[in-house]
Amino acid sequence: ETTLTQSPAFMSATPGDKVNISCKASQDIDDDLNWYQQKPGEAAIFLIHEATTLVPGIPPRFSGSGYGTDFTLTINNIESEDAAYYFCLQHDTFPYTFGQGTKLEIK
Amino acid sequence: QITLKESGPTLVKPTQTLTLTCTFSGFSLSTTGISVAWIRQPPAKALEWLALIYWDDDKRYSPSLKTRLTITKDTSKSQVVLTMTNMDPVDTATYYCAHSRGYDIFDYWGQGTLVTVSS
Numbered sequence: 001e002t003t004l005t006q007s008p009a010f011m012s013a014t015p016g017d018k019v020n021i022s023c024k025a026s027q028d029i030d031d032d033l034n035w036y037q038q039k040p041g042e043a044a045i046f047l048i049h050e051a052t053t054l055v056p057g058i059p060p061r062f063s064g065s066g067y068g069t070d071f072t073l074t075i076n077n078i079e080s081e082d083a084a085y086y087f088c089l090q091h092d093t094f095p096y097t098f099g100q101g102t103k104l105e106i107k
Numbered sequence: 108q109i110t111l112k113e114s115g116p117t118l119v120k121p122t123q124t125l126t127l128t129c130t131f132s133g134f135s136l137s138t139t140g141i142s143v144a145w146i147r148q149p150p151a152k153a154l155e156w157l158a159l160i161y162w163d164d165d166k167r168y169s170p171s172l173k174t175r176l177t178i179t180k181d182t183s184k185s186q187v188v189l190t191m192t193n194m195d196p197v198d199t200a201t202y203y204c205a206h207s208r209g210y211d212i213f214d215y216w217g218q219g220t221l222v223t224v225s226s
Contacts, residue, residue, distance in 0.1 A: 001170075036213070041218065100152075
């Protein structure tokens with residue numbers, strides 16, 4: 001089973017900031033990593049697939065990078081609406097596994 | 108527009124069997140490449156993938172829960188059903204269903220349903 005170690009668990013940012021969220025896999029998963037955003041009581045939103053590809057309709061301030069075992073979600077020019085829970089998913093091998101999640105607070 | 112909605116009991120007793128239904132619209136689970144999965148998140152813990160069913164009725168289960176889970180589909184009703192036997196308080200979680208198409212894994216999610224296991 002592939003373990004995803006996501007960090008930080010919590011972060012606080014100010015509008016206009018740039019933030020990075022890390023996701024490290026316990027073994028090589030190529031680019032089989034997705035990123036999601038979730039707000040309380042709402043369905044999760046698909047942000048990035050195959051590590052770097054932005055889902056259509058997602059603002060370009062969101063970007064993804066990485067390959068193999070180290071991945072990063074970057075949010076540029078943070079907006080107040082970006083306050084949410086972010087998580088990564090690996091779909092390289094079953095069982096699919098998730099990172100522990102990051103709660104992003106906007107001051 | 109693809110939507111998914113989870114339904115089922117909010118409270119189950121230990122040892123009981125949980126049955127959850129995912130009712131969806133905007134796609135057919137008979138279309139090649141489509142799958143629906145169940146995922147859960149215990150309070151303040153990480154998400155956990157449980158099971159997945161493909162358009163051709165192929166199924167995958169979490170190895171740690173495989174003996175307790177059954178996933179089925181009813182294409183005519185646009186539903187996917189998950190049963191989990193021998194429920195325990197540690198199974199208290201919000202349960203989600205999610206759609207995938209080809210390599211777009213979990214591109215649409217339901218809002219989730221909270222299930223509490225308590226006597």
